Amino acid sequence: MLGIEYQSKRGYIGLEYFGRTVGIKIMPVGIHMGQIETTLSMPDREWRVNELKQQFEGKTIFLGVDDMDIFKGINLKLLAFEQLLKLHPKWQGRAVLVQIANPARGRGRDLEEIQAEIAESCRRISTQFGNDGYSPVLFIDRPMSAAERIAYYTVAECVVVTPVRDGMNLTPYEYIVCRHGLNESQSGSELAGPRKSMLVVSEFIGCSPSLSGAIRVNPWNTDATAEALNEAISMSESEKQLRHEKHYKYVSTHDVAYWAKSFLLDLERCCKDHFRRRCWGIGLGFGFRVVALDPNFRKLNVDAIVSAYERSKSRAIFLDYDGTMTPQTAIDKTPSAEVISILNTLCADKNNVVFIVSGRGRNSLGTWFSPCKKLGIAAEHGYFLRWNKDEDWETCSQGSTDFRWMQMAEPVMKLYTESTDGSYMEAKESALVWHHQDADPGFGSAQAKEMLEHLESVLANEPASVKPGQFIVEVKPQGVSKGVVAEKILSTMVEGKRQADFVLCIGDDRSDEDMFEGIAGVKAKDLVAATTSVFACTVGQKPSKARYYLDDSHDVINMLSALADVTDPSSPTPEPGSPASEPEAEDSPPLEASIWVISNSICHGARLEEGLEFEIYSVLFIICVDVYIVPLGFAWISKCE
Numbered sequence: 055m056l057g058i059e060y061q062s063k064r065g066y067i068g069l070e071y072f073g074r075t076v077g078i079k080i081m082p083v084g085i086h087m088g089q090i091e092t093t094l095s096m097p098d099r100e101w102r103v104n105e106l107k108q109q110f111e112g113k114t115i116f117l118g119v120d121d122m123d124i125f126k127g128i129n130l131k132l133l134a135f136e137q138l139l140k141l142h143p144k145w146q147g148r149a150v151l152v153q154i155a156n157p158a159r160g161r162g163r164d165l166e167e168i169q170a171e172i173a174e175s176c177r178r179i180s181t182q183f184g185n186d187g188y189s190p191v192l193f194i195d196r197p198m199s200a201a202e203r204i205a206y207y208t209v210a211e212c213v214v215v216t217p218v219r220d221g222m223n224l225t226p227y228e229y230i231v232c233r234h235g236l237n238e239s240q241s242g243s244e245l246a247g248p249r250k251s252m253l254v255v256s257e258f259i260g261c262s263p264s265l266s267g268a269i270r271v272n273p274w275n276t277d278a279t280a281e282a283l284n285e286a287i288s289m290s291e292s293e294k295q296l297r298h299e300k301h302y303k304y305v306s307t308h309d310v311a312y313w314a315k316s317f318l319l320d321l322e323r324c325c326k327d328h329f330r331r332r333c334w335g336i337g338l339g340f341g342f343r344v345v346a347l348d349p350n351f352r353k354l355n356v357d358a359i360v361s362a363y364e365r366s367k368s369r370a371i372f373l374d375y376d377g378t379m380t381p382q383t384a385i386d387k388t389p390s391a392e393v394i395s396i397l398n399t400l401c402a403d404k405n406n407v408v409f410i411v412s413g414r415g416r417n418s419l420g421t422w423f424s425p426c427k428k429l430g431i432a433a434e435h436g437y438f439l440r441w442n443k444d445e446d447w448e449t450c451s452q453g454s455t456d457f458r459w460m461q462m463a464e465p466v467m468k469l470y471t472e473s474t475d476g477s478y479m480e481a482k483e484s485a486l487v488w489h490h491q492d493a494d495p496g497f498g499s500a501q502a503k504e505m506l507e508h509l510e511s512v513l514a515n516e517p518a519s520v521k522p523g524q525f526i527v528e529v530k531p532q533g534v535s536k537g538v539v540a541e542k543i544l545s546t547m548v549e550g551k552r553q554a555d556f557v558l559c560i561g562d563d564r565s566d567e568d569m570f571e572g573i574a575g576v577k578a579k580d581l582v583a584a585t586t587s588v589f590a591c592t593v594g595q596k597p598s599k600a601r602y603y604l605d606d607s608h609d610v611i612n613m614l615s616a617l618a619d620v621t622d623p624s625s626p627t628p629e630p631g632s633p634a635s636e637p638e639a640e641d642s643p644p645l646e647a648s649i650w651v652i653s654n655s656i657c658h659g660a661r662l663e664e665g666l667e668f669e670i671y672s673v674l675f676i677i678c679v680d681v682y683i684v685p686l687g688f689a690w691i692s693k694c695e
């Protein structure tokens with residue numbers, strides 16, 4: 055659905071959008087049964103019905119009730135009726151088309167043209183087929199009361215609705231209810247015997263799919279519509295009755311009250327989790343979004359993580375690369391000297407197992423991190439794994455080894471590459487990636503969404519999974535994910551009798567969410583001790599499975615640098631039994647805000663809570679600075695710890 059991740063819930067589609075669930079469901083809102091029944095019981099309706107019965111005695115009435123506009127296909131209906139009289143002359147002198155046109159709500163040349171066409175068609179049909187006792191077309195373009203309209207519905211054998219574009223269009227529903235009348239006692243008057251109704255409807259109107267007994271037409275095909283008109287009135291009485299009963303059962307039970315109740319129930323179900331989330335306004339101008347975050351989601355406190363780090367004796371550190379260790383916007387993707395130095399310091403501590411866990415290929419990661427001899431690398435989302443530079447690469451045992459899907463995915467990606475300027479394909483050893491960072495932003499992401507769906511359907515039965523990422527769509531073997539590889543590393547640590555009591559995991563994008571999800575379950579799987587400090591941290595404030603966030607890759611490097619500062623490669627292993635963690639980690643309550651800062655480059659957020667009240671403190675002078683920097687934008691205040 056629009057390339058956004060969705061789940062099929064009970065009867066509706068749930069889209070996850072910036073932390074909120076948006077429910078999507080088709081609700082063909084019906085008619086107000088009570089209102090129609092009230093009009094049905096009006097005395098002037100009954101009086102008008104009798105009058106119409108006399109007026110059209112011996113005639114078969116087709117009825118059209120439409121607004122006078124260019125989309126309602128009134129002239130197409132007239133052309134189809136004209137064709138009916140030509141193709142089936144038996145209806146000449148017997149069939150009448152009554153067309154009620156509600157006065158036009160707009161004006162303009164298009165409307166004038168269509169009105170002229172309608173007038174010309176009415177004149178031509180009347181001249182061709184009419185005589186003293188027979189007017190084949192009755193065109194009514196005066197305002198009409200509900201009671202009179204309902205009287206026309208009551209006497210019509212068939213209602214014809216032929217718009218070329220429309221919304222729901224409730225005319226067929228109204229007609230069905232009116233033909234049914236109020237109750238059995240009434241049927242003796244104008245609708246003697248079993249109730250019947252016939253419908254010829256355009257396939258382009260919203261109510262069409264709900265009327266399985268209607269004859270559906272493409273209104274542009276006037277010959278087919280003429281045949282449908284003939285079929286409708288020539289059908290056996292029992293068939294007309296069956297179709298009517300089926301329609302009436304649906305229309306009378308799915309009225310406006312039914313859909314209102316159904317909507318409220320869905321709304322409640324959809325918003326169930328929203329109440330426990332906090333909403334933040336994040337971003338500027340067109341980039342502004344309301345983001346719903348878990349109340350426990352908070353900024354990673356450097357002092358707290360340093361303290362937990364110092365107290366632990368066996369640490370696992372998982373670091374994503376792009377967007378985490380290096381800014382997403384960096385042109386030169388090579389790790390900086392600072393990053394290499396921090397990693398080397400962390401790796402030098404024999405209590406640490408440090409891994410770069412990235413979607414990138416093993417060759418580039420191996421080359422970039424060649425100065426870090428003790429660094430572990432999980433490349434291509436963990437398809438390849440190397441514990442340090444002296445070890446060989448291992449291949450993920452859970453990943454499928456069947457790569458025939460590549461031959462299926464490649465032509466699809468090529469197709470999109472050809473039609474999307476600035477995009478390109480990357481062939482990795484185990485995966486294929488389509489990049490659109492340098493394409494037109496709108497077109498690129500629209501193409502990515504379309505391609506994702508295309509690939510999903512092409513590869514539905516293949517052992518491959520299609521995932522979106524930062525300006526990429528990636529196809530990789532099933533069973534390979536950063537979560538799987540993180541668990542594998544922790545379980546190898548357990549086997550080596552060095553079960554981790556400190557886990558830090560940082561990443562910024564969709565593939566890193568697998569890692570956060572994976573490490574959320576490691577305590578339950580006994581891969582780490584029950585008291586382990588687990589720090590899952592995402593980069594940027596956004597809905598995430600991580601409990602913590604840091605604003606950007608600079609913050610990440612600063613935090614890792616703080617860990618490196620307290621790392622002493624020669625320090626002895628902490629005494630067994632010393633507390634491994636501070637209560638601050640995963641289970642502790644959120645830290646309270648201490649200061650408010652303005653920043654253009656990091657995150658702009660104003661808290662929206664309790665009836666969307668903005669909690670903005672007196673920092674007006676800072677807002678002025680911000681407005682000065684971004685004169686056309688809104689100034690938002692971000693809440694930091």
Ligand SMILES: O=P(O)(O)OC[C@H]1O[C@H](O[C@H]2O[C@H](CO)[C@@H](O)[C@H](O)[C@H]2O)[C@H](O)[C@@H](O)[C@@H]1O
Binds near residue numbers: 377524
């Ligand atoms: O897991 P990560 O370390 O975050 O890496 C994921 C992908 O990184 C690379 O793509 C990224 O860099 C590209 C420029 O070099 C950029 O165009 C793209 O938008 C980024 O996502 C790599 O090329 C992919 O194969 C990785 O999956």
